Amino acid sequence: MAGNHNLIEEFNFPEGLILAGKYVVRSKLGEGWEGEVYIVEEKWTGIERAAKFFYPHRNPNNKNVKFYAKKLHKLRECPIVIQYHTLDSITFKHQEVPFLVSEYVEGELLSEFLKRQRGGRVPVFQGLHLLHALASGIEKIHNLREYHGDLHAENIIVRRYGLSFELKLLDMFHWQTPRKENIEDDVCDLVRLFYEAIGGSKHYHAHPPEVKSICCGLKRSLILKKFRTAGQLRRYIETLEWH
16 A cells, blocks of 8 residues: 555544535544544435444455444344444545444443442342343344454443343444354353453442352353353353342
8 A cells, every 4th residue: 555644644624614525523422543433414305314334454455344344244133233234435535435324223322321320330130131131232233153352331322221231332344254252252251241241340349149150250151051052151140040
């Protein structure tokens, strides 16, 4: 590729800019190693979408953007996954910049949701509903022999909550060829999210045995001895007996 003087390290698209002749920039959602994400509005319909723009040097030969598109399409039947719409491109600083267009999901990051709760945590039973919703969603991904690989409270969106949670996974899908260890990492991350949501180490000693039977002291070997997949964790929650 061209020398570093052409390196694109930021886009910073202003509000109102029209991209590819059909998307109007509304606001920046975030940025990461691979690129930047914006809320855009379809010029002709007024429908809001999310668009992820890839830095060319982080996307050699468009390999990453195609990888994302194909994986998101593969997981289109998984309700917890943000739905992919199309792939498009613009020219920016004399370089082709591809971008993924997907559904824009309104809601609140799980991290912000937890901060709003009394004491920065949810009660045990609400935490179990949260864990069940996450495990059910990740189970469908595991059933397709895929994995997430980076589950944490900053990339989970809470769309609705009450008796149950409606959740979406934010963009952080960085898949490689799935291995058993990747699935196991997801399971351990699910347990850790539950542990943190109900108060972490500060409150762990006061929780009932049923909770500790899930958390296993966050010891990876003990967690994986009981739960090899998200599906096993979901079934365990559904059949948990309280004493």
